[in-house]
Amino acid sequence: MRRTRRQNVTYAALLAGAFLLALALSLWFGQTIDNNAYDRMLRAHPPHWTPESAILAIDERTYTAFHTNLRSAITDGLARIAAAKPKAVIVDVILAAQVPEVDDALERAFSKTPNLVLASLLLDGRNWEWPLERFRRHAVAVGHVHAEPDDQDQVTRSISLEKTTDRVRSWALSLEGLRVSRGVQIVPQEPAGDIQVGGTTIPARSRILRISFAAQPPIPRVSIQALKDHPESSSVFTGKTVFVGDTSLNSVDRKMTPLGDLPGVEIHAQAFETLAHASFLVDAPRWMDVVFAALLVIAAGFAFAYVPGWQANVIAAVILLTGSIMPYVFFTHNLVFSFITPFSAAWLSVVIAAAYEHLVVRRALRRAEAERVRYQQSLHFVTHEMRTPLTAIQGSSELITRYANMPEEKRKQMALLINSESKRLARMIEMFLNVERLSAGQMELKKESFEVGDLMTTCVDRVRPLAERKNIRIHMDPPQHECLAGDRELMEYAFYNLLTNAVKYSPQQTEVTAGATRQNGHIRISVQDQGIGMDQKEVRKIFQKFYRTKKAEESGEVGTGIGLSIVEQIVTQHGGTIEVKSRPGEGSCFTLVLPAPSGG
Numbered sequence: 001m002r003r004t005r006r007q008n009v010t011y012a013a014l015l016a017g018a019f020l021l022a023l024a025l026s027l028w029f030g031q032t033i034d035n036n037a038y039d040r041m042l043r044a045h046p047p048h049w050t051p052e053s054a055i056l057a058i059d060e061r062t063y064t065a066f067h068t069n070l071r072s073a074i075t076d077g078l079a080r081i082a083a084a085k086p087k088a089v090i091v092d093v094i095l096a097a098q099v100p101e102v103d104d105a106l107e108r109a110f111s112k113t114p115n116l117v118l119a120s121l122l123l124d125g126r127n128w129e130w131p132l133e134r135f136r137r138h139a140v141a142v143g144h145v146h147a148e149p150d151d152q153d154q155v156t157r158s159i160s161l162e163k164t165t166d167r168v169r170s171w172a173l174s175l176e177g178l179r180v181s182r183g184v185q186i187v188p189q190e191p192a193g194d195i196q197v198g199g200t201t202i203p204a205r206s207r208i209l210r211i212s213f214a215a216q217p218p219i220p221r222v223s224i225q226a227l228k229d230h231p232e233s234s235s236v237f238t239g240k241t242v243f244v245g246d247t248s249l250n251s252v253d254r255k256m257t258p259l260g261d262l263p264g265v266e267i268h269a270q271a272f273e274t275l276a277h278a279s280f281l282v283d284a285p286r287w288m289d290v291v292f293a294a295l296l297v298i299a300a301g302f303a304f305a306y307v308p309g310w311q312a313n314v315i316a317a318v319i320l321l322t323g324s325i326m327p328y329v330f331f332t333h334n335l336v337f338s339f340i341t342p343f344s345a346a347w348l349s350v351v352i353a354a355a356y357e358h359l360v361v362r363r364a365l366r367r368a369e370a371e372r373v374r375y376q377q378s379l380h381f382v383t384h385e386m387r388t389p390l391t392a393i394q395g396s397s398e399l400i401t402r403y404a405n406m407p408e409e410k411r412k413q414m415a416l417l418i419n420s421e422s423k424r425l426a427r428m429i430e431m432f433l434n435v436e437r438l439s440a441g442q443m444e445l446k447k448e449s450f451e452v453g454d455l456m457t458t459c460v461d462r463v464r465p466l467a468e469r470k471n472i473r474i475h476m477d478p479p480q481h482e483c484l485a486g487d488r489e490l491m492e493y494a495f496y497n498l499l500t501n502a503v504k505y506s507p508q509q510t511e512v513t514a515g516a517t518r519q520n521g522h523i524r525i526s527v528q529d530q531g532i533g534m535d536q537k538e539v540r541k542i543f544q545k546f547y548r549t550k551k552a553e554e555s556g557e558v559g560t561g562i563g564l565s566i567v568e569q570i571v572t573q574h575g576g577t578i579e580v581k582s583r584p585g586e587g588s589c590f591t592l593v594l595p596a597p598s599g600g
């Protein structure tokens with residue numbers, strides 16, 4: 001469908017609005033919804049790997065068995081797994097303070113543990129809690145234990161790979177674990193580039209690592225107390241990178257993750273697996289979200305503007321589907337996209353484009369329908385109104401040709417009749433075209449001043465022969481020097497129509513009275529008859545096109561039911577109204593109420 005320039009601009013503006021709204025939504029609620037979507041996607045599409053790590057757990061039973069003495073428990077645990085020859089042992093416990101009675105034993109255990117990694121903690125972003133030197137010297141590395149909980153929902157999805165203060169840089173515990181277990185170096189690209197660890201390149205420009213949490217298969221976990229009970233279970237740790245840490249439920253070192261509440265040591269182990277299997281989830285840059293959303297909006301706009309019918313709906317469905325599932329598809333390719341931005345852009349633009357199109361199409365259909373009806377009515381009007389003069393012309397001309405010796409007087413009379421009727425026909429055509437243009441809004445009403453009395457006399461004279469045939473007397477009381485401003489020809493049509501109706505719908509031997517008065521700044525031109533009349537229900541309908549009362553149909557008078565609708569149109573265009581008083585069997589009174597010209 002062709003659209004106007006204005007429609008195109010409105011349409012484009014609405015779609016731009018949809019796009020901006022989508023961006024605003026993603027700013028307001030984006031993070032919450034995107035986080036939620038991210039967690040679901042992570043659970044729906046977990047990484048698949050065979051764990052390279054295992055957890056030596058300090059659980060509730062271990063605490064009880066060792067009288068809540070963490071260091072004794074670790075000492076015992078390390079001794080029990082030594083024979084299994086783990087690749088590396090990472091102790092996720094801060095050992096910054098002295099506990100004199102047990103530290104000697106722990107130090108001895110550390111000294112016998114190859115590839116030991118200890119933990120550090122940065123307090124207030126400035127001060128480090130470092131392992132006691134006596135422990136530190138047995139370790140090949142020290143790694144920090146910081147996770148990066150989301151600042152909105154406090155769920156831990158990432159860890160920071162690096163923590164740096166003025167003098168000290170500490171890599172993450174998991175990253176040190178990887179280095180030590182692989183026996184390689186950590187080679188960062190400075191400043192803030194990717195990090196190379198052996199053959200693995202970690203995309204870590206922001207130094208933040210998204211953890212690819214995997215619930216299945218679980219990272220093997222054996223508690224120190226369980227090892228005591230079942231020493232053979234130490235084989236679990238053979239060749240593994242062992243994370244030692246607190247897993248008890250009342251530990252302070254627990255965090256919410258996409259997999260639920262997990263102990264810190266498990267989070268480090270999951271981060272280690274992420275690094276070890278190079279399962280990196282990379283955040284798409286923000287501009288990609290915005291461009292993708294913009295493409296969806298543009299596609300929706302074009303689909304509804306240029307693709308016809310059902311195909312547009314099919315494309316819309318594809319757009320909705322694309323906006324809804326592409327973030328997941330990207331996710332399966334390790335690219336983390338905003339979910340809310342394309343999703344809301346797709347839905348908002350499709351809904352708005354569809355609604356607008358629907359509105360435009362419906363409006364165009366309504367207009368076409370009105371046009372068709374109007375055209376049909378015009379045809380009816382033409383055939384109805386033109387029949388009378390045509391019949392007269394036809395009849396007279398036939399008579400002239402058939403009777404060669406017709407008296408001169410009669411011939412002249414007929415020629416005059418033909419002349420006047422054809423003039424009337426011409427006037428009618430002119431008027432018909434005017435009414436057409438008037439209702440199409442293409443014509444400016446003529447604004448001429450004319451005498452009301454004059455107009456009334458002309459019309460009454462024209463209707464008189466019709467009335468005489470039915471022995472109906474027409475009384476007329478034309479006003480003196482009352483003027484109206486407007487289109488005289490159209491007003492003539494209106495008044496003439498009321499007169500012919502009055503004659504048509506009255507029995508023989510009755511009277512029709514036409515008069516005009518001035519009242520409250522209005523000229524009231526009325527036509528009163530003693531005819532068949534109408535009830536109130538019928539009066540309400542007579543201005544509808546093609547409506548005729550039952551009595552009118554039965555009266556035998558020819559009619560189409562259009563005349564009054566045109567009269568109403570003409571009067572309305574002149575700023576006037578029509579009043580009708582009528583009672584069945586008692587006659588009707590039609591009054592045209594027209595604004596009198598000021599000063600007249």
Ligand code: ADP
Pocket residue numbers: 497501502505529531532533534542547548549550552553558559560561562563564565588
């Ligand atoms: P038409 O006269 O060609 O049927 P109009 O639009 O002029 O069409 O009138 C519509 C209908 O209104 C008529 O068919 C008739 O039923 C009713 N009507 C109009 N004028 C009168 C009247 N003076 N007396 C009774 N009925 C009338």
